[in-house]
Every structure is written in C-alpha cells, then in structure tokens.
Amino acid sequence: MKKKETEITETTPIEAEKKDVTPLRCLVGSLMAGGLATGLYSLTYAIASTFAKKPITSDNLLVIKIGSAVRTLVVGVASMATFIFGFVAIGLILLAIQLIIQGFQKEKLSPSDEES
Numbered sequence: 001m002k003k004k005e006t007e008i009t010e011t012t013p014i015e016a017e018k019k020d021v022t023p024l025r026c027l028v029g030s031l032m033a034g035g036l037a038t039g040l041y042s043l044t045y046a047i048a049s050t051f052a053k054k055p056i057t058s059d060n061l062l063v064i065k066i067g068s069a070v071r072t073l074v075v076g077v078a079s080m081a082t083f084i085f086g087f088v089a090i091g092l093i094l095l096a097i098q099l100i101i102q103g104f105q106k107e108k109l110s111p112s113d114e115e116s
Helices: 023-053 063-116
Strands: none
Touching: 023 063
16 A cells, blocks of 8 residues: 655745834833733732632532632633733833843944944
8 A cells, every 4th residue: 555645735835024123013012911911900800809709608618629729720820811911011111121222322333333
C-alpha cells in the first residue's frame, strides 16, 4: 500500500505587516487594556458582592465545601483577569514613556553626529 503524499500548493503565507512601536500605539493599547481592566473590576466587584449577599445554604458539608471552592475560583479568575489587564495597561504607558525618552535622546545625538 502506498501512502498518498499531500501535495503542497504554491501559496504564500500571509505576512503580517511589520508595524513600528510608537508611543501613540502604546497609549491606544493602554487605553484599551485599561478599559477592559475597569470593566473586569466592575464585574469582579459585582460577582463578589453577589456571593457575599447569598450565602450557601445547605446542611451537607460537602456541598458547602464545593460551593465555597467554586466561588473562590470564580472570584479568583475574575480578579486575575482584572489585574493582568491592569498591569498590561501600566506596562504600555511605561513603554510609551520609554519610547518618548529614547526619541529625545536620539534627537540630541543626531545633530552632533552630523557636525563631525
């Protein structure tokens, strides 16, 4: 028995456009991440408040332990997502500041290089 070899057609992979990192792009990304972090914070707060207002009512100890574990997991995942987006927003702001500073340093160095 012969195995059929898959024939590779002549298609070029879609090349992603290389875009330079600019302070404006960093700030726009930071605004988007910050907006998501704010929304997730509101969601986390609402989930935690709802869980606090509605205690688990059961006589079965296993049900109480599993319910408590699930509630902790849900609040933990929501909190983790909130802080990930928050840290990304802060990191992008700091990257924008770094790029601005590097731009000023390059401007200072370029006129002295041209004079030499």
